Amino acid sequence: MAVLMPKPSAAVLGRRAAIVSALKAIVPGEGVVDAANEMRVFESDGLTAYRQMPLVVVLPETVDQVAAVLRYCHAERIPVVPRGSGTSLSGGALPLEDGVLLVLSRFNRVLDIDFDNRCAVVQPGVTNLGITRAVEHRGFYYAPDPSSQIACSIGGNVAENSGGVHSLKYGLTANNVLGIEFVTIEGEVIRLGGKHLDSEGYDLLGLMTGSEGLLGVVTEVTVRILQAPETARAVLIGFPSSEQAGAAVAAIIAEGIIPGGMEMMDRPAIHAAEDFVHAGYPRDVEALLIVELDGPKAEVDHLLAAVERISHTHGCASAKVSQSDEERAAFWAGRKAAFPAVGRISPDYYCMDGTIPRKELPKVLAGMKDLSVKHGLRVANVFHAGDGNLHPLILYDANKPGELESAEEFGNDILRLCVAVGGVLTGEHGVGVEKRDLMPEMFSDDDLKHQQRVKCAFDSEHLLNPGKVFPLLHRCAELGRMHVHKGQVAFPDLPRF
């Protein structure tokens, strides 16, 4: 694809053998991968259209090793790309030709489970679902549930501030992480937060969450665990139009009901999912809501009745309540398999991730129909309807000349539409390389410079994950924060941008 990455440093490329040796001294055994056939698996992440072989792959096992690798790369001016499980949908873990790929998958231990304080301390390579597996014997779980939860790592969740279908009620990663340990590019080990409520000082924990690997490398995560609700039931509600479904969503929220999850799929997504997993979805509707209510049984019964009443008021065609936990899981299985299901009906698809103020949903859906005609491509829609997070899946065929480019343009137009109605470029997938060049659609030059001043506070040489998030990185000294007088500032090496 046509994303421009920073020009690789000839100096770094020329020193590859020495760099590999130095890294092997820091991480002995099988912790350094430098053979091309073994590095191939790390060539891309979940955004598979982008591929790049790294300079070398390092898989450290201890915090000391991480700090030593970063200190070495800082001293030698070698870029570093951190990677968890590599499920990023925005290319956040895309390697650099002249960069060390720092893979945290060997940090896979659960360090402490503290049921009294309702938290768990885990290493960043533990999978999202792995946390729930570690605490479910006592009736607890970890709430944010990306569709990739069986594979994605909690470290990657922190980097991307990942969400899931239950984030409407229980929040994104940022709302469920209590503390982290991370290592700066200079090799300092910093601990933020812990098992307590708010803390003094700037909210660096919040800043690190969603920073996409540009500020530091997370080596430990303390997460909140929740007791599983006494009861959870889901209801499938079919509507003759997306507009009616959208209005029902607004009415449910307006009545003060916060469902555990409230998802919406349009006809193409419904059919693709039903054909794939046979979840029991109705085929004769234009829009489907999956609404889950959880809590004490008395509350769930009361809220289910309210949701059904509101849905009928808004003209629903059908409503089916799950009668068992198995049926509830089946309802969700269709939604969680929507992406691969769409993969079965189209040679390729491109998943977008815009967020809009909830009430703009009808306007954006209508706009998307127009764009579909304009670009000559179909789109299947899957929404986190309750919180306004859209996941349009653009269907295309990479083997047909020009279709990939059309899909990219279509995606960009959708995101511009999201911004135009007061929304933003991403809800949970991150900017990465995918949305990097759209950042000026959203932010003014002052806004972007202010973000980068924070980047400079952590990594003034732009060595951590360069080429991601920011379309242009200013030299830190250019950002107006240095007051140089009767002297001069010069850099030993020119920075990469």
Added chain:
Amino acid sequence: MAVLMPKPSAAVLGRRAAIVSALKAIVPGEGVVDAANEMRVFESDGLTAYRQMPLVVVLPETVDQVAAVLRYCHAERIPVVPRGSGTSLSGGALPLEDGVLLVLSRFNRVLDIDFDNRCAVVQPGVTNLGITRAVEHRGFYYAPDPSSQIACSIGGNVAENSGGVHSLKYGLTANNVLGIEFVTIEGEVIRLGGKHLDSEGYDLLGLMTGSEGLLGVVTEVTVRILQAPETARAVLIGFPSSEQAGAAVAAIIAEGIIPGGMEMMDRPAIHAAEDFVHAGYPRDVEALLIVELDGPKAEVDHLLAAVERISHTHGCASAKVSQSDEERAAFWAGRKAAFPAVGRISPDYYCMDGTIPRKELPKVLAGMKDLSVKHGLRVANVFHAGDGNLHPLILYDANKPGELESAEEFGNDILRLCVAVGGVLTGEHGVGVEKRDLMPEMFSDDDLKHQQRVKCAFDSEHLLNPGKVFPLLHRCAELGRMHVHKGQVAFPDLPRF
């Protein structure tokens, strides 16, 4: 009190007349207050033991005026202390002798109420309760409720990340602010967040929330508004010991119940409050829990029964459920008046604000009893029990030689105890000047330097609220982020630290 503030700049003090004239040109009319008798009211905030007259007071009315004042102060190297309603309990708005006090009280308009998207856009001088007053005709309210909510401003709430008795269920200010506009010390106007879910880029909104006026001046706030719950009932539960009450709190949370509020008071606080407002509190117990359940009536009835059952299991002496909204308000009136109530039984009191992991409550209560003996001073305890946030009120008499110093030492010992059990120095009152010199008890030198690198990214001259939060501010160039080569960095004026 004995807090060391930065040495005032003789250059600034000597230019006072010129500075006042320049400010009057920017903010005409009655927007500049420079007469000593008129400035007296701004001499301290809620931490009344600390007093300092400012250089001059400015009350701008427009964002352009705020930007112009900040640009002027930046160019002239004049410190600026932002102030909302001045209810800070940590001295966050304490003036500086050589500093402009920038008061936002004229920013008092509600700009937009958007019920569909459940948010309101307000100016920072609007009071916390003023937001609820503006939306309650449609059944909505703003959730975080500091005891000072009738007076404190939403801008100040953002600066301190304020909480209240309902923060257990509904979160602190950080969880309820969707967007802000703020002005940097250089006069740039930056907008963060808005009416949508998550956004791309670093979480500068989270960073600004709780930054205590050291990073910028907030000029607009977008907050989430919630629909008032269908039903809310409170129950007063008396216990023969604080340990039993603490165990009941843990058991309630462990059962998956998140009450709207769960507060605890000890015997001295109960008696002081009951004598003051006649809330109907039992006098014959050692600890009192006030637990509020809210939601649909069916849920509230179910949860009330569960809370009563758990309380009896843990040996409660009495339980009284509110039978009307008036009675519920009375139950809370005692708690919300606890600080002034304690003021009636002691010439002076000193309110601390530590936070601990919930399960350490018995250990900390026992430790506080020992400290009370050691320092020869009584203490009354009011807790946000559900989230581990303690507010010990140390009773002393400022007219007795040495008692103020003993109270300060007692307070410091309590905070050290909080940190020792894995807690932190503040839950919601901020660091300000009060807890500034205790920061090294909590943070390593690396931690503090990393915080200050962020400060430098926003305000490299340390002009915004200097002397607050950090015991020592390093010069930005000392923090190791500048790589100077064949040249020299020098500052036109030496920074203040």
